[in-house]
Amino acid sequence: MYVYDAIDQRLVDERVEQFRAQTQRYLAGELTAAQFLPLRLQNGLYIQRLAPMLRVAIPYGLMRSDQLRKLAEISRRYDKGYGHFSTRQNIQFNWPALEDVPDILAELASVQLHAIQTSGNCIRNTTSDEYAGVARDEIEDPRPYCELIRQWSTFHPEFAFLPRKFKIAVNGAVSDRAAVHAHDIGVELQRNARGEVGFRILVGGGLGRTPVVGLEIRPWLAKKHLLSYLEAILRVYNLRGRRDNKFKARIKILVKAMGIEAFREAVDAEWQMLRDGPTTLTDEAIAQAQSYFTAPPYEALDTEAAQQQCNKAMEMDPRFARWYTQNTREHRVAGYRIVDVSLKAVATPPGDISDQQMELVADLADRYAFGEIRSTHQQNLVLADVRIDQLLEVWHALDAAQLASPTLGLLTDIVCCPGGDYCSLANARSIPLSEAIQRRFDNLDYLHDLGPIDLNISGCMNACGHHHIGHIGILGVDKKGEEFFQISLGGSQNGRASIGDILGPSFGAEEVPAVIEQILQIYLEQRESAEESFLDTYRRIGIQQFKEPIYANRH
Amino acid sequence: MRTVIDQEGKLLQDPWPVLESDQRSGEAQRGALHYWLYRDAAPADATERTAHTRLGVQLLGDDDRCAQLQDLSHLALLCIEVPLFTDGRAFSLARAARESGFRGDLRICGDFLPDQVHYFRRVGVSSFLLPKDSDHSNFVASIRGFSDAYQAAVDQTQPLFRRRWTWPMPAAVRA
Numbered sequence: 211m212y213v214y215d216a217i218d219q220r221l222v223d224e225r226v227e228q229f230r231a232q233t234q235r236y237l238a239g240e241l242t243a244a245q246f247l248p249l250r251l252q253n254g255l256y257i258q259r260l261a262p263m264l265r266v267a268i269p270y271g272l273m274r275s276d277q278l279r280k281l282a283e284i285s286r287r288y289d290k291g292y293g294h295f296s297t298r299q300n301i302q303f304n305w306p307a308l309e310d311v312p313d314i315l316a317e318l319a320s321v322q323l324h325a326i327q328t329s330g331n332c333i334r335n336t337t338s339d340e341y342a343g344v345a346r347d348e349i350e351d352p353r354p355y356c357e358l359i360r361q362w363s364t365f366h367p368e369f370a371f372l373p374r375k376f377k378i379a380v381n382g383a384v385s386d387r388a389a390v391h392a393h394d395i396g397v398e399l400q401r402n403a404r405g406e407v408g409f410r411i412l413v414g415g416g417l418g419r420t421p422v423v424g425l426e427i428r429p430w431l432a433k434k435h436l437l438s439y440l441e442a443i444l445r446v447y448n449l450r451g452r453r454d455n456k457f458k459a460r461i462k463i464l465v466k467a468m469g470i471e472a473f474r475e476a477v478d479a480e481w482q483m484l485r486d487g488p489t490t491l492t493d494e495a496i497a498q499a500q501s502y503f504t505a506p507p508y509e510a511l512d513t514e515a516a517q518q519q520c521n522k523a524m525e526m527d528p529r530f531a532r533w534y535t536q537n538t539r540e541h542r543v544a545g546y547r548i549v550d551v552s553l554k555a556v557a558t559p560p561g562d563i564s565d566q567q568m569e570l571v572a573d574l575a576d577r578y579a580f581g582e583i584r585s586t587h588q589q590n591l592v593l594a595d596v597r598i599d600q601l602l603e604v605w606h607a608l609d610a611a612q613l614a615s616p617t618l619g620l621l622t623d624i625v626c627c628p629g630g631d632y633c634s635l636a637n638a639r640s641i642p643l644s645e646a647i648q649r650r651f652d653n654l655d656y657l658h659d660l661g662p663i664d665l666n667i668s669g670c671m672n673a674c675g676h677h678h679i680g681h682i683g684i685l686g687v688d689k690k691g692e693e694f695f696q697i698s699l700g701g702s703q704n705g706r707a708s709i710g711d712i713l714g715p716s717f718g719a720e721e722v723p724a725v726i727e728q729i730l731q732i733y734l735e736q737r738e739s740a741e742e743s744f745l746d747t748y749r750r751i752g753i754q755q756f757k758e759p760i761y762a763n764r765h
Numbered sequence: 766m767r768t769v770i771d772q773e774g775k776l777l778q779d780p781w782p783v784l785e786s787d788q789r790s791g792e793a794q795r796g797a798l799h800y801w802l803y804r805d806a807a808p809a810d811a812t813e814r815t816a817h818t819r820l821g822v823q824l825l826g827d828d829d830r831c832a833q834l835q836d837l838s839h840l841a842l843l844c845i846e847v848p849l850f851t852d853g854r855a856f857s858l859a860r861a862a863r864e865s866g867f868r869g870d871l872r873i874c875g876d877f878l879p880d881q882v883h884y885f886r887r888v889g890v891s892s893f894l895l896p897k898d899s900d901h902s903n904f905v906a907s908i909r910g911f912s913d914a915y916q917a918a919v920d921q922t923q924p925l926f927r928r929r930w931t932w933p934m935p936a937a938v939r940a
Contacts, residue, residue, distance in 0.1 A: 217913050217929065224911045232880065235903070248851065249880055331851070361915040361925065367887035368860055368918070371853025437924075448857045483864065488917045488924060495926035
């Protein structure tokens with residue numbers, strides 16, 4: 211975990227005082243709302259439907275237990291006793307009072323948390339794989355590079371007033387758990403022909419109104435060139451991105467308009483002036499960054515005995531067995547497993563967590579997981595390093611706190627934006643629909659039989675629920691002032707990334723669960739075997755096989 | 766009354782008055798860039814006039830590369846006008862001007878916030894023509910910004926990692 215030195219701490223503290231002064235000027239009428247807007251956004255503060263919303267950064271999803279406890283405390287003192295984990299690994303508070311925000315930021319700074327650049331037309335939180343450092347399929351740990359990018363992008367003087375927001379994700383494994391193809395810049399750790407690890411750079415991916423899968427701008431970049439190359443991309447975007455139309459201002463639009471060849475040339479031209487300059491990473495800097503993300507002191511266990519103990523517990527308790535199968539994963543170190551903490555209990559807004567639950571997870575992290583917790587872009591948490599012979603105790607504690615729904619990666623592990631209940635941008639309320647779907651599909655055997663299905667719900671075209679890359683995507687639309695939902699199928703964020711295909715005309719909220727059921731029925735009938743996933747079946751049989759039956763009796 | 770401050774926040778006796786549009790001679794249009802000339806108490810002689818001429822560049826339109834201005838070395842003042850404070854191109858243009866060797870006074874005018882001046886200063890801006898009727902104390906107060914910076918820019922060409930992480934990590938610390 212990165213450790214702040216005196217300089218890091220001072221910068222965060224100075225930022226708090228800067229924002230305090232700006233807030234005071236605004237409240238005193240010395241700043242107009244339009245002038246205060248970019249300043250508060252770059253400190254994570256939205257003005258929302260019911261109350262301001264504060265988005266706190268969790269850099270690449272990694273937290274210490276004391277940080278999670280502080281978030282619990284803040285939710286209690288300044289909010290309504292809960293927080294919401296977003297699809298970019300950040301946490302959001304829905305109810306802070308504007309005049310309290312400088313104090314909240316000061317409290318956050320005391321544990322090295324902040325809300326810097328979590329909104330606004332600047333470089334946002336760099337996100338990553340929630341299993342970084344522990345996944346079996348890891349090529350190299352992405353977190354040192356996330357930290358280097360974080361520092362480079364924080365208070366970058368050139369890129370604080372970009373045409374639009376800018377999101378970077380880094381993946382270090384074979385499997386892409388960071389959705390790098392759906393980001394403005396995606397960075398993938400890869401080996402070249404000589405076996406050297408470097409970066410494959412993707413550009414121009416994104417969701418929202420015009421979803422696009424990112425294009426490769428550079429197949430392999432030596433590590434030392436990472437920051438200077440990113441700077442070249444940002445500079446081209448800053449100078450040439452559209453500023454006339456907010457909905458055409460992302461880099462994906464620029465890349466499309468120029469074409470990837472011309473865009474690459476423009477970036478290379480800028481890069482020639484930066485390449486090998488002072489922004490080039492040194493071996494020392496890379497080594498120092500890597501030094502913060504070393505392995506914790508794993509114990510040398512009698513792995514076989516530990517596994518046997520665990521297996522016995524599973525035989526005794528099928529509920530524990532189900533959770534073990536669905537919510538824990540193989541760890542690269544023998545004797546340990548990765549634990550997913552589900553924030554998808556039925557009738558809870560996906561990603562929401564109460565102050566008590568936060569404190570429980572912090573305690574479990576201290577006792578069982580070396581004091582660290584990760585947040586995922588699918589709105590769950592992770593305890594990355596749990597001894598196999600301690601899984602039962604961990605499960606009991608999580609289960610008692612409604613944090614153990616054994617549905618990781620299944621239909622009801624829904625990714626859902628806050629939607630119309632909270633967000634002024636929304637066309638529809640996503641949370642009630644999420645709940646309706648969870649209630650309807652509550653049979654665990656059925657869910658397990660269906661297998662892995664990413665169901666994503668967005669309340670509007672801004673796609674904060676990432677519906678475009680859901681295997682089943684649901685989008686809230688406003689039809690004649692009423693809430694309707696459009697369904698898409700076949701989106702994917704891993705491997706062969708794809709944008710979902712729209713099924714057809716939208717449905718009223720009450721109809722949607724039944725339509726989902728019909729979609730699932732078609733899958734079950736058409737799949738070649740129980741091993742063929744929903745996504746694979748869809749890709750094989752195509753949308754017509756779904757469209758025809760579903761719309762046969764409608765309209 | 767126009768107020769100009771330098772990059773330390775000091776009020777300047779500005780020798781370069783802004784010409785009103787009807788006074789602008791030699792106003793040329795190259796591509797979509799508009800130029801106008803700042804002139805000091807100028808002699809009538811053409812040669813002398815050129816020697817005392819400054820160039821102002823206004824950001825407008827699609828063509829916004831500073832490379833349009835081929836040789837900046839003869840300029841004593843380069844002024845970039847920001848059309849709207851949300852338009853961040855001026856930051857990249859200012860930096861490009863400095864990195865291509867411009868040593869004169871690099872000025873920002875137009876629509877910008879006090880809270881932006883420390884970023885402008887970091888990218889090499891040396892003076893600010895404040896928006897009309899603005900309270901210069903806010904601009905001066907914001908000029909320092911933060912006590913250090915992570916990334917290289919013009920005011921500090923060495924990123925923080927080069928200044929604080931300079932020794933090889935001992936092998937023992939890296940597990």
